[in-house]
Amino acid sequence: MRKGSILPVLLIVTTFLLIPLVYWYxxxxxxxxxxxxxxxxxxxxxxYITIDSTSGRWDLNSFLCEDKDNCLEYLESGKRLETISGxxxxxxxxxxxxxxxWDNYSYLKIYVKGGxxxxxxxxxxxxxxxxxxxxxxxxxxxxxxxxxVLIPLEEVxxxxxxxxxxxx
Numbered sequence: 001m002r003k004g005s006i007l008p009v010l011l012i013v014t015t016f017l018l019i020p021l022v023y024w025y026x027x028x029x030x031x032x033x034x035x036x037x038x039x040x041x042x043x044x045x046x047x048y049i050t051i052d053s054t055s056g057r058w059d060l061n062s063f064l065c066e067d068k069d070n071c072l073e074y075l076e077s078g079k080r081l082e083t084i085s086g087x088x089x090x091x092x093x094x095x096x097x098x099x100x101x102w103d104n105y106s107y108l109k110i111y112v113k114g115g116x117x118x119x120x121x122x123x124x125x126x127x128x129x130x131x132x133x134x135x136x137x138x139x140x141x142x143x144x145x146x147x148x149v150l151i152p153l154e155e156v157x158x159x160x161x162x163x164x165x166x167x168x
Contacts, residue, residue: 045098047131047151047161049110051123053089055168057115058123060084060094064105064153068135071109071150075139078109085115098157111148112166121168125149129162136164 051058063078065071070078081101084094096108114121124147128134133152138145149164 044095044160045157046096047129047156047163048093048095049129049163050127050165051086051089051092051094051112052126052165052167053086053092053123055088055114055121057085057087058112058121058168059115060086060110060112060166062096063109064102065107065109065150066104067106068150071107071148072137072139075111075141075146075148078107079105081108087115096151096156096163102153102157106153108151108153109148110151110164111146113146114168122146123166123168125164126167127165129164131155131161131163134164 049060051060061076061083062081063071063076064081065078086092102108112123114123125136128136128149131151133155135150137148137150139148140146151163155161
């Protein structure tokens with residue numbers, strides 16, 4: 001074997017050994033204070049709600065309303081914001097952050113009902129949280145009475161709050 005042929009092999013091996021070190025240096029050495037996997041509401045305006053479900057599937061429904069009367073007309077009155085679904089869980093948090101979609105509304109109506117195949121289960125607010133002015137109301141439709149929580153949007157635009165906790 002010629003001595004000149006070892007130099008290219010040595011350069012290739014050295015290059016492949018240095019690439020991971022250079023990659024690590026540029027991508028991870030500057031991220032010492034960036035902890036991934038942790039989320040907090042600090043710095044955001046809004047609130048979170050908590051759901052505990054031992055019986056299975058659930059649907060959280062939220063509607064933006066112009067006023068209390070609009071919220072209480074019927075269960076799905078107002079502008080649907082979103083529906084979030086889940087299954088058996090404990091202490092599951094859903095965050096609602098202030099956004100421009102809230103601008104023309106005064107209240108957010110929230111209720112939780114049993115999800116697909118689990119409609120006979122009722123979820124009630126067991127804690128109201130610390131949102132000033134949050135109100136528990138009942139809406140009757142046919143023979144069913146549903147508990148809803150009305151959240152005043154003006155209040156939750158000034159900080160980050162603990163909202164209601166729903167449980168079956």
